[in-house]
Amino acid sequence: MRTYLHKSFKKLSQTGDPKIKFLLNTVRLMENDQTKEYGLGDIDSLEEKLALTFLNPNDYESINPSKKPNLKISSKYGEVVVKVVEDENVHEGTILMPISIWSNQLTGVKGTKLIYKNISVDLEATEQKLDDFKSILKKIRGA
């Protein structure tokens, strides 16, 4: 069962290296569907449903964050700040993100192929506010 986490992360102070390597998979989910949000939702629902990542509760503990509400995810293709959703169905060592403009800040191109799965990412708990829709658009425009 998915639980949206509004509580603060724990134990970040105990970790030496706040960055931990994970594998990112982008997935299509009915409840977190960008077509639905663009078609029927608004910017708030878009951010609520798509600016997030699913993480195994054990990994969530091992990341040891404390009092940091969001997660900065970095891959060799880019980085994004999103909120975390605990999900015990996610394999330990991996994170899931719904296919969206947020997850596509981390996906990339290798040769002539698009890379949407098994992307090596660093996770870091952060106090930065999540990247909202407008800031992502600005980033795309400004690149």
Place this chain on the structure above:
Amino acid sequence: MERYVCTGCSLLCDDIIVSSDGIYIDQVIGACLKGKERFDLVNSENRILNPLVRQNNILEKASWDLALDKTTELLKNAKNPLLYGFSTTSCEAQLRGLELASDINGFIDSNSSICQGKVLNETINAGITFSTITEIINKADLIILWGCNAAESIPRLLNKTLYSRGKFRITGREIKTLIIIDPVKNASFNTMGVRDIPLIIKPGKDLELIKALKENCCATEGTPPEGVAGLDKEDMRRLLQQLGGAEYGVIFVGQGLLTPLENSNLITELLELVNIINSKQQKGRISVMMMGGHYNMVGFDHVALSMYGKNGAIQFKDNHFTNTDDTLITKIQNEDFDCSLFIGTDPISHLPFSLSSKLVKKPIILIDNHKNASYEFANIVLPTAITGIECDGLAYRLDHIPIEVKKIINPPNKIPTDADLLTQIIQKIKSNR
């Protein structure tokens, strides 16, 4: 009340009951959540109801004449236009899209090229044992979801194939086995019963599993004691038993298997595995089906193949088809385009940042029925009717069966269909020469 085809996804369910007076839709019965969302689009606040033209960096409401003049001017002056999308339009619109690309010497491609079209391309060399939904309903005793989450991407697929009773499967669900191979325990796992086999493999280890299955095909002796790809020996035994013993099995392939690898191709390996199994089987067979999500993704493959012998990445030069090694990715990556036209798609959202940031540097014409991220960057926005609700058309189901979709109500503001709009653009370009 009348039966209509739902264009919510590529399953194109033809058993949707709609109550309508031809002006409003009163009731929709039998549609899944995705189908319902498609119908909800009709009156969505995010619906685009008027043409828009960007002036002083602001998208402003414009007349159809002005918007079409601007579109024609942009496309006529473009030396290297890029046309992309076409998987949520009718085959008629896809045909017009190819015609337009030919007229303006453009490069045209559909969403299929980054999705199930990849499988089609591999079948040229490896071959494919294919199936239809009807065949699966009537004959299948084994359904495998590999790297796909059918419950959330094509919600009624399992209702139709797993829970149905077919001519040779009168007992229905009881006689059918479901196997799910996925690194994520996704929503499809919730449909599993006692005799089904959930196989949660290690992420990125599909190739290891396919190779082990090829080596040990129909025999478990070769399975190493430690198992393969996160599956133990018992899992492997049950999987091999099912693959080798099924009378009629189907493997649904999702994006999870389309991930590119350094020196191998997962799809080729899978198709070879299926060929090995089928050649060893005395009476049964396994087939493969791609899980493209958009309702007419398959349509573009068929239309383009029938016109030019190629299912995507089609380049025109001197108004004729020309062979090219370019793909959508290389075109964008090399910034080898000077304007783009997107129809029924949102590449700014669904392509990686390295590509979307290049797309927005050149003028964009967007043809769609609702707002999205590409809308935010478009120079010209042209609204169109929702196919299958506000206009007729032909679409191809995920099993490559053509299905006519019907109009239920008129579109608002006399918005044209995709096909009509593209025809108008083609005519305008021709008349301005």
